[in-house]
Amino acid sequence: MNVEWYVVLSSLLFAVGAMGILVRRSPIVILLCLELMLNAGNLALVAFSRMVGNQQGQVFAIVVMVVAACEVVVGLGLIVALFRRKLPLDVDALRELRG
Amino acid sequence: MEAVLFFAAALGALGGAIGVVALRNPFYGVLALIVHLFSLAVLFLLLESAFVAAAQVVVYAGAVMVLYAFVVAYVGGETEPAFDPIPGQRFLAPLLGAALFVELSIAVLGSSLTALSTQGPEVQAGFGDPAGIGKLLLERFLLPFEASSILLLLAAVGAVVLAGRRGEA
Numbered sequence: 001m002n003v004e005w006y007v008v009l010s011s012l013l014f015a016v017g018a019m020g021i022l023v024r025r026s027p028i029v030i031l032l033c034l035e036l037m038l039n040a041g042n043l044a045l046v047a048f049s050r051m052v053g054n055q056q057g058q059v060f061a062i063v064v065m066v067v068a069a070c071e072v073v074v075g076l077g078l079i080v081a082l083f084r085r086k087l088p089l090d091v092d093a094l095r096e097l098r099g
Numbered sequence: 100m101e102a103v104l105f106f107a108a109a110l111g112a113l114g115g116a117i118g119v120v121a122l123r124n125p126f127y128g129v130l131a132l133i134v135h136l137f138s139l140a141v142l143f144l145l146l147e148s149a150f151v152a153a154a155q156v157v158v159y160a161g162a163v164m165v166l167y168a169f170v171v172a173y174v175g176g177e178t179e180p181a182f183d184p185i186p187g188q189r190f191l192a193p194l195l196g197a198a199l200f201v202e203l204s205i206a207v208l209g210s211s212l213t214a215l216s217t218q219g220p221e222v223q224a225g226f227g228d229p230a231g232i233g234k235l236l237l238e239r240f241l242l243p244f245e246a247s248s249i250l251l252l253l254a255a256v257g258a259v260v261l262a263g264r265r266g267e268a
Contacts, residue, residue, distance in 0.1 A: 001105045004208060004215040006146065009109050011203035013116050019196030020120035023189060028125045028171060032132050035163075036116050039139055042151075050146040051212075053220035058148045058227055059235050059243075065158060066247040070254035072163050076170045077261035083174045084262075 006047035014040035025090050027082070031075045038068045105145055111138030129167045136160040148227035 017036030024030055042061045049057025082089060115135025119128045136159045143152035208215070225231055236244045 001101055001145065001218065002216050003219055005105065005109075006142065007207050007215065008204055009112070009142075011207060012200055013112060014203065015196045015200035016113070016116040016120060018199055019192050020116075022192035022195060023120065026125055028167070028174070029119070029128055032119050032125075032128050032167070035132060036119060036135065039136065039159075043139060043142060046143055046146050046148050046151055049148065050219040050222075051214050051217070053222055053226075055148075055227055055231050055235055056239075058151050058232055059240050061148075061151050062154060062232065062236070063240075063243055063247055065154060066251060069158065069163055070250050072166060073254045073258045074261065076166060077258035079170060079174060080262040084264075089174060 003047050003051040006050075007044055010040045010043035010047065012040075013037075013043065025092050027075070027079050027089055027091055030091065031072065031079075034071065034075075035068060038064060038071075101145060104141065108138045108141035108145070111135070112142065125171045126168070129164060129171055132167075133160050133164050136164070146227075147222055150227055150229045150232045153229075 014037050017033045017040060020033035020036065021030055024033065042064050045057045045061045045064065049055060049061075079089065082094075087094065112135050115131045115133075115138060118131030119135065122128045122131060136155060140152040140155040140160070143149075143155060
């Protein structure tokens with residue numbers, strides 16, 4: 001398969017993830033959609049690494065995985081903290097900072 | 100054979116992604132994301148990056164998704180109500196998503212990268228194996244490697260501070 005197939009697939013997955021962030025209101029699902037977008041970026045990085053024929057893009061992908069793991073940990077910590085304080089798990093109801 | 104595998108994995112990845120966006124129950128969303136991640140691991144294998152594929156399955160589909168499953172089970176996977184706070188949101192969002200896809204595709208395919216329509220150069224047998232990646236990580240990319248380890252430590256401490264049980268919050 002040519003590399004462009006992978007790149008187009010990754011942009012499609014990125015668009016689906018962005019659409020999910022626009023549509024959904026549960027913070028957990030928004031975090032899941034963020035994962036979709038990060039993984040789409042990873043697919044593009046690995047595809048370009050194959051296209052160039054060196055492994056540095058794969059190192060980038062691994063660093064992106066680390067950043068994604070950190071984001072998940074902090075995000076889920078926030079969700080658990082929200083739940084403990086009996087706040088609604090709905091990003092439209094949490095609008096005090098909206099200005 | 101490679102094309103069959105690619106399209107099967109691409110269908111799995113796309114179906115998982117659409118499942119995450121469309122399923123009302125967050126727990127099913129987590130399961131759909133696991134399907135998505137496994138399909139992406141197959142795609143990584145097709146791109147000759149065995150170590151990234153293994154890390155994807157072990158770290159992502161294994162550890163991170165277990166964390167998600169625990170949190171969804173803890174807060175209760177209630178389905179979100181289907182009212183529409185911003186008028187036209189459900190109609191506009193797919194439109195904007197489609198526009199983003201078209202834009203990204205034009206940006207990539209319209210670039211003058213001639214190697215895009217090739218399979219990439221021939222690679223040796225060791226391309227993308229743990230030895231090569233580890234050598235790169237510990238030599239050329241040592242600074243980002245250490246920085247990401249500090250980032251992980253900070254995230255772990257931050258999560259404990261955020262979610263830990265205190266006397267009075």
